[in-house]
Amino acid sequence: MSILVTGATGQIGSELTLELRKRYGGDQVIAAGHRKPASSALASSGPFVSLDVANRDALVRVIRDHKIEAVYHLAAVLSATGEQSPQRAWEVNVNGLYNLLELAREGGIGQIFHPSSIAVFGPRTPRDHTPQDTVLSPTTMYGVTKVTGELLCDYYAHRYGLDIRGLRYPGIxxxxxxxxxxxxxxxxxxxxxxxxxxxxxxxxxxxxxxxMMYMPDCLQSAIDLMEASCARLRSRTYNITAxxxxxxxxxxxxxxxxxxxxxxxxxxxxxxxxxxxPRSIDDSAARSDWGWKPRxxxxxxxxxxxxxxxxxxxxxxxxxxx
Ligand SMILES: NC(=O)c1ccc[n+]([C@@H]2O[C@H](COP(=O)([O-])OP(=O)(O)OC[C@H]3O[C@@H](n4cnc5c(N)ncnc54)[C@H](O)[C@@H]3O)[C@@H](O)[C@H]2O)c1
Known part of the structure; x- marks a missing residue:
């Protein structure tokens, strides 16, 4: 299986890429970075490409050249940076995801992991033990892009039968x-x-x-969710916490x-x-559907x-x- 990790030089991507390479083999996992150069561990353990996910043609080239079958789509502009440049946050987080979903619709990509965030919640959401199905009322552009991303993923999964899975990560x-x-x-x-x-x-x-969550649990949860049998998953995007x-x-x-x-x-x-x-999150659906348990x-x-x-x-x- 050929896997692409976008945002591979970021906080999560830099460690998730190495973990996936241990599991599936170095050559099978293509790390795509944006502006930052690859660390020596990333560069020496498998292929590295430069990619702006908002550039559809560049994304097409990487996916076709490497015959990508699964994507961990981590490229994003985060909450605080997104408030400094809301337009850039929309461009990367929404247009980048849309480009990827459109390519998946055209065929070839079997599975997509799309991390969402507790930023989808907002002041009108219950703040303690926040349920998975509740009011989404974000006040940041980052949160708006994450809600939009969740809805886009739902639409493409239902309309085109794509296998897309997501987690609402807390602070990592x-x-x-x-x-x-x-x-x-x-x-x-x-x-x-x-x-x-x-x-x-x-x-x-x-x-x-x-x-919050410590990185080893963050990596484990992404891999466990992607490897879980479809039959066990009753939601597309799960609340998760540690x-x-x-x-x-x-x-x-x-x-x-x-x-x-x-x-x-x-x-x-x-x-x-x-x-x-939220102050705390109810992740009981992740625990019961696919066995999530933080270490x-x-x-x-x-x-x-x-x-x-x-x-x-x-x-x-x-x-x-x-
Ligand atoms: N770290 C957290 O606490 C946290 C919490 C909740 C959700 N998430 C989500 O997890 C994912 C990864 O987050 P992270 O913490 O690793 O973020 P990060 O900011 O460390 O990494 C994101 C990467 O995306 C890259 N990027 C930005 N614009 C790009 C573009 N146009 N094309 C390609 N790459 C681009 C950046 O260079 C960066 O390396 C994101 O979707 C984020 O929203 C993270």
Whole structure:
């Protein structure tokens, strides 16, 4: 099976590509990056191409040249960056997806993974234990593009019989590639500052609670969903989560390992985005339909994150060159 990963140099793509290559073979997984160069691990473990997903002709070339059968479509402009340039967010997130769906309609692509986000929810959505089927009232362009993406995927699946699967990811925390301009980036940044022994100024209030997930669970959930038997799936896009904590609770957990770690709180425009998102998520449908079960909670994740970053810090390469 020939697999394409778009957005492969991003926070999730850089690790998902390597995981897929371990599973299906290096040559079978084509990593497509945009502006950033491939890391040495990405470049040495399999094919790498440059691709702007908003450019339909370029997408056609990559898919035809590599006889692509499945796509993990991760290319996107995230929530905070999207508020700086809503037009670009629409162009990449909606037009890029539309280009891909149109190519799939023409034949050849058997399966598409399209990550959605808790950003599809909004101020009119219940904020605790947010159900899968509920009010979608996003206030960011990112959220608008994710709701549009979910609807487009539903339409193409029903109308043209395409196999498209999606997850509404919460904030993803990882140690390898820094996050790309989302509202939950503070949860990753806090770890980097703690390891460097620097105080951190957090861009949301201390009592801001959001749902989160550690990268190994993020990768596992995407692969498990794509490998699940069609017969078990009763939804196209699933709510999914692993843990919820406030910014202050995260700082306190880090302090158990790094005593004296100081955090100040100076909310900026991202506070309003965070305030419009759920505090916790009901992912019972994912658990019952295809067996979703996260491995990491806050203590386990904190221990692993700090160990991974401390090791890189000691080696003088805390910030990877991806
Ligand atoms: N990281 C999270 O916390 C999170 C949470 C929910 C959903 N998601 C979703 O998961 C997916 C991957 O997110 P991520 O965190 O890896 O994001 P990221 O910003 O780290 O990576 C996205 C990648 O897309 C690329 N890109 C931007 N414009 C492009 C274009 N025109 N053509 C091709 N590539 C382009 C960027 O260069 C970047 O490498 C996205 O769909 C995102 O919405 C992420």
């Amino acid at each position: 925390i990882s140690s390898e590639t820094p996050p790309g301009g989302g509202t939950t980036d503070y949860a990753v940044e806090m770890f980097y500052y703690a390891v460097e022994g620097k105080p951190y100024t957090c861009f949301v209030r201390d009592n801001t609670m959001l749902p 843990m919820s904590f406030t910014a202050a609770e995260l700082a306190a957990e880090i302090r158990k390992h790094v005593p004296g770690f100081r955090v100040e709180y100076a909310p900026d425009f991202r506070q309003a985005i965070a305030d419009s998102w 990491y909670g806050l203590p386990e994740m904190t221990t692993e994150m700090l160990a991974a970053l401390a090791q890189r810090h000691a080696a003088g390469c805390l910030y990877p060159a991806t």
